Amino acid sequence: MTPAQEEARPDILCIGAMLWDVIGRAPRRMAAGADVPGRIRHIPGGVALNVAIALARWGLKPAVLSAVGRDPEGEALVREAGRLGVMTGWLARDTGLPTDCYMGIEDSEGLIAAIADAHSLEEAGAAILHPLDQALADWRGPAVLDGNLTERLLAQVATDPRLAHADLRVVPASPGKAERLEPLIAARRGCFYLNRFEAQILAGHACPDAASAAQAVVRRGAARVLVTDGPNPAADAITNGPTLTLAPPSVTVARVTGAGDCFLAAHLAAELKNTPREAALHQAVQASAAHVSGKDVP
Structure with a gap:
């Protein structure tokens, strides 16, 4: 490998969703069916891209290995990811599929509801x-x-x-997708980053x-598991x-989407420097809390 090729090679691969986040946030508590004033933002998102952006900040x-269309949304997303320090030269771009999208609604207490349209990633499958x-x-x-990868593809990766x-670091993306990680647990591969609800699904x-x-x-078979629980103490368990355990600092909630991805990136960045577990x-707990408070980390 030449010096130029070595320079072009990434430090970390982030495999999964790269899409646009459309996040609506209201500064008050919302009930079902509420129609209230707030702010709507379009930002680069998807778990894989969120983690990659956070890692670049470190x-x-x-x-990122993902599927991104050649539609205007995809072209803009690739440009913005590059500006934020993410390497995009290995994306699957010629699938003929549109760029994926995530839509979330947040209020002053956190996430109300979300829809993740990752159909293009799922259809691209092993091509990524x-x-x-x-x-x-x-x-x-x-x-x-x-x-966001399909259970079939996660089983293949295992x-x-x-x-x-590879040093696999695994995150489910949402409680509804936690069960997709079962093949990796069965294969005893990876360090898992979960919130308490996701962990409960895997624990049964x-x-x-x-x-x-x-x-x-x-106890189910994972070698290492890190679990967050909102404002309550986070944990790192190993075989x-x-x-x-460590309690996060108390902060005013400004956003919640992406907090877990920020936690993972900060933890991985620390471990790549051979930082002790504690x-x-x-570092991960502090970075996640700062993200929730509206700050960019580091």
């Missing part, structure tokens, strides 16, 4: 992994996987020889806090080791 060189056969072959670095030496029972939820998923969890 000084890393992330690349084709760079692993060529430019990104023999990948041995971190690879973030998000639950045993894919092209990612056999209710858990009173993040620590018990993380431990329950470890044959102590479970760590300090890595602290």
Whole structure:
């Protein structure tokens, strides 16, 4: 590999959704059917892209493997991702599919409802992994996987020889997609980043806090699980080791979408510097809280 090729190679792969977020937020509590004044923003989104943008802020060189259309929305999304420090040269662009979109409604207490239209990513399927056969072959670095990938593709990744030496970091994208991660747990692959509701789905029972939820998923077979629980303590559980917990600082909620992605990116950035577990969890909790308060991190 030449020096130029080495320079062009990313530090981390983020595999999954890259789309436009349309987020409507009201500064008050909303009831079902409410019609209230607020703000609507169009921002780059999708779990894989959110994590990649956050990693770029930590000084890393992330690349996204996803499906993005050649429609005007896709062209604008690729330009904006590049401006934010994300490498986009390995996207599946020629699928003939439109660019995906996510729509969320938030109020002063958090997320009310959301719809994720990731049909193009799902239809593209294994095509998004084709760079692993060529430019990104023999990948041995971190690879973030998000639950917007189909269960079939996640099952393929669990045993894919092209990612056999990758440090897999897995996030479900939403509670409704948590069960898609079962093949990775069965294969004992990956470090999982979950909220308490997602962890309970994988555990198969209710858990009173993040620590018990993380431990329950470890007992299911996962080697390592990090669980967040909103303003309550987060936890980091591992096989044959102590479970760590840490309470986030109290902040005023300005946004909630993307907080978990910010947590993952901050934690991974710390671990790539060989930061101890306690300090890595602290960095992740602080970064997530800052994001919720409306600040960009770092």
